[in-house]
């Protein structure tokens with residue numbers, strides 16, 4: 001098993017990405033060096049006992065200066081506390097955790113993200129870019145609004161990757177679901193590997209489209225977690241075929257779409 | 263103040279015929295089988311590791327969501343997922359045995375015979391220091407009433423486990439009872455070598471927006487700092503009711519929490535939910551206990567047991 005660390009990390013930057021998403025850069029050289037795309041970290045900012053548990057976040061980028069970045073979308077109490085952090089504040093970080101994406105050395109990759117699901121795909125794009133030509137890495141992003149879609153797409157475009165957008169309100173790109181962009185790919189652009197992260201209905205659609213067309217598909221899933229270490233068995237998701245459960249923090253968060261019951 | 267050097271500090275405690283190097287154990291279901299936490303805690307450094315509950319046959323556990331956070335605590339309805347006694351002996355126990363950890367195996371069953379059969383299987387294996395009997399499980403033959411809510415059934419399970427194995431037997435009491443002292447006395451009379459308490463408190467959480475329960479199982483067990491006052495009270499009442507050693511559990515997150523349980527009458531403590539918040543919580547508590555002894559100029563942690571000043 002690879003090394004995991006628990007350490008105190010300093011916030012070195014916290015740009016606002018959209019109205020409810022901030023990016024936190026955390027100085028944690030050991031974790032930043034060990035992390036691979038699709039892995040996550042468990043973060044706690046509270047000194048008091050409420051909120052009690054750590055919150056899981058995908059590693060969205062690692063930098064040469066020993067920082068790693070996470071995208072935090074404000075949902076409730078825990079994420080509100082993290083989004084309120086300032087540069088110089090400390091967080092308690094546990095990671096890197098879980099089983100990440102398996103990366104090919106050739107072929108065409110298609111990365112499909114829904115909203116905050118873009119986070120692990122950015123780290124994946126960063127690493128795939130070291131293996132595949134940019135023209136063989138297709139990025140499809142879905143978001144509620146054009147502004148959100150553009151903000152999430154920016155770092156992918158900075159890597160020189162082509163990005164197609166889909167928005168709920170039609171203010172940028174395709175007016176509709178990101179899965180529809182995947183389904184509309186033409187034969188010259190067929191992927192040899194699909195990677196997806198986003199809300200469950202989106203993942204289910206991407207898994208179905210990929211399976212129908214015979215494209216291998218890896219999905220990054222979410223579950224409520226307590227330990228992140230495979231000990232509490234809280235993060236169970238049903239295994240395909242009705243034979244018990246898989247544990248997102250250990251066997252996941254990235255699974256082959258066919259391993260899960262959709 | 264003269265501070266004592268740490269190797270002079272005596273953290274050893276004895277219970278159920280075992281001498282533990284310190285009174286800090288990891289609680290069942292919160293520390294896996296030790297290996298999950300090995301990057302943070304050498305399992306052999308703990309007083310003992312109580313492993314996740316083991317049944318005769320593998321159990322898949324409950325559908326998700328299985329956990330939900332509540333104010334200063336959490337609810338869980340894991341459903342006793344485990345790979346069964348054979349899987350435990352072949353795949354989980356060897357790691358802890360090789361590390362030289364003191365292993366306590368938490369056992370559970372649907373009927374008295376299940377517990378007895380498990381105890382017999384485990385007694386034949388090397389590397390197990392004691393059994394901890396989880397009696398918070400439904401007795402399938404008695405309409406699903408938990409063994410631990412009825413003194414007669416709790417005593418019956420205790421006697422069956424004692425008769426089936428020569429290992430020391432710790433009976434883990436459920437807090438979901440009216441009279442915890444009566445339960446403690448019942449299992450003591452049935453031959454328990456020690457008792458541990460508390461298991462989780464039955465609770466529930468509802469999502470006001472969806473009008474649905476937050477756990478697929480609807481109800482679950484409450485743990486964490488929120489339950490500490492209830493646990494302390496029950497440990498105090500149980501310790502006064504029996505002569506056998508008591509292991510205190512419930513919301514322990516710091517060395518001060520552990521000291522409070524010792525003062526209430528516990529000989530040792532188990533750390534549960536705090537492991538999720540801080541994977542090295544158990545080690546931090548051991549270090550903190552040494553510091554407490556040094557600060558208060560106490561030679562042995564045993565002096566604290568039951569030393570509550572009324």
Ligand SMILES: Cc1cc2nc3c(=O)[nH]c(=O)nc-3n(C[C@H](O)[C@H](O)[C@H](O)COP(=O)(O)OP(=O)(O)OC[C@H]3O[C@@H](n4cnc5c(N)ncnc54)[C@H](O)[C@@H]3O)c2cc1C
Nearest residue numbers: 055056057058071072073076077078079119222223224253
């Ligand atoms: C492997 C993994 C990677 C993730 N990556 C990211 C990321 O990169 N960026 C990001 O913004 N969010 C991510 N999430 C979701 C994020 O962890 C939750 O949004 C966050 O825990 C919500 O906490 P809260 O206190 O603000 O919300 P509350 O609703 O108050 O949380 C209450 C409880 O529910 C849990 N919870 C709520 N929503 C989710 C969810 N979607 N998934 C899992 N648990 C949840 C919380 O952890 C907490 O225990 C990820 C989740 C997982 C499992």
Ligand SMILES: Cc1cc2nc3c(=O)[nH]c(=O)nc-3n(C[C@H](O)[C@H](O)[C@H](O)COP(=O)(O)O)c2cc1C
Nearest residue numbers: 289290291315396460461485486512513514534535
């Ligand atoms: C996720 C989880 C799983 C648990 N599994 C078991 C178990 O298998 N057997 C058992 O006797 N107790 C189990 N417990 C109860 C704990 O061992 C402990 O008694 C309880 O959580 C109270 O302690 P705490 O507040 O320190 O967590 C579990 C608790 C949690 C939170």
Ligand code: FES
Nearest residue numbers: 228230233235249
């Ligand atoms: S979060 Fe505890 S086992 Fe996955």
